[in-house]
Amino acid sequence: MATQIVMNHSGDTRHVFDANDANALLEAERRFKELTGAGFTAAIRTASGEPAVTHKFDPTAEETLFFPRLVGG
Amino acid sequence: MFENLPRNPKIRMIRCFLTDTLRRARAIRDWYQELGYTETEMRGIKLLREWLSPEQLVQFHRFRYFDVTGCHSGKTYRYVTVRERISGNLTDLGYPKAGWCFVPNEPLVPGDVMLAQKISLETDEWTALAVAKSFRPI
Numbered sequence: 001m002a003t004q005i006v007m008n009h010s011g012d013t014r015h016v017f018d019a020n021d022a023n024a025l026l027e028a029e030r031r032f033k034e035l036t037g038a039g040f041t042a043a044i045r046t047a048s049g050e051p052a053v054t055h056k057f058d059p060t061a062e063e064t065l066f067f068p069r070l071v072g073g
Numbered sequence: 074m075f076e077n078l079p080r081n082p083k084i085r086m087i088r089c090f091l092t093d094t095l096r097r098a099r100a101i102r103d104w105y106q107e108l109g110y111t112e113t114e115m116r117g118i119k120l121l122r123e124w125l126s127p128e129q130l131v132q133f134h135r136f137r138y139f140d141v142t143g144c145h146s147g148k149t150y151r152y153v154t155v156r157e158r159i160s161g162n163l164t165d166l167g168y169p170k171a172g173w174c175f176v177p178n179e180p181l182v183p184g185d186v187m188l189a190q191k192i193s194l195e196t197d198e199w200t201a202l203a204v205a206k207s208f209r210p211i
Contacts, residue, residue: 007177007185011116039178043192051124053196065124067189068181072206073174 004031006040006066025059032057032064039069117184124188141191143198150194152187175205 004015015031017024036042036055043051044061051065058064110118122130129139141150150173177189193201 005120007179007181007189009180009182011113011182012120012185041189041193043196045124049126051192051195053192065188065192067185067192068177068179070175070189070193070201070204071178072204073176 002028002062002064004028004064004066006035007068019059029057029059035066040066041069042066114182114184117182117186117188119184121184121188121191124191129191139191141194143194143202144196145198152190172208173202173205174208175201 001016002019004017006013006015015028017028019025032042042054043065044054044058045063046052054061054064122133125133125139129141132139138152141152142148143150175190175193176186181189190201
C-alpha cells in the first residue's frame with residue numbers, strides 16, 4: 001500500500017491506496033496534480049532515506065509528503 | 074507473568090519484542106505529553122521523527138534540536154527551538170549571528186513546520202533562503 005500525506009492544521013491527512021489498482025492510481029495522480037497545482041511541494045524519500053522533491057507523480061513511491069508553500073516568516 | 078508466555082522460543086521472542094516496543098512507544102508518548110504537547114502536535118513530531126536521518130534523530134532526542142545541511146552551499150543550519158513562533162528560526166553555524174525565518178503559508182503544527190523547512194533546505198536551499206527573512210539571533 002502507498003500513502004500520500006498532506007500536512008494541514010490538524011497535523012496531516014493520510015490517503016492510503018493500492019498502487020496495483022489502476023483506479024486508485026488515477027485518483028492518487030489526480031490528487032498529486034491538484035495539490036502541486038495549489039502550491040504544495042511534494043517530497044519522497046530515496047532508497048537511501050534522503051528526501052527528494054518531485055514534480056511528477058511517481059506511482060512507485062511508497063510515501064509522498066505534501067507541504068504548503070514556504071514564505072518569509 | 075513470564076510463566077504465561079508460550080514455550081515456543083520464537084513466539085516468546087516476538088511477544089517480548091512487541092511488549093518492549095509498546096512500552097517504549099508509551100514512554101515516548103508520555104514524555105511528549107509531559108512537555109505539554111497536544112495530540113495534534115505529537116502527530117507532527119511523530120511525522121518529523123519518521124523523516125529525520127538517524128543522526129538528526131539522535132540529536133533531536135538528546136538536545137531537542139537538529140542540524141540540517143544545505144544542499145547547495147553545504148552550510149549547516151540548526152533549529153534553535155521546537156515550539157511555537159520561533160520554530161522556523163535557523164542559525165547558520167558558520168555565522169552565529171545570522172538567522173533566517175521562513176514558514177509554510179498555512180498554519181501547521183511545529184513538527185510539520187520543521188519538517189517542511191528541513192526538506193526545503195536539503196533539496197532546494199537557495200529557493201528556501203530567497204523567501205526567508207533574516208534576523209539577528211539574541
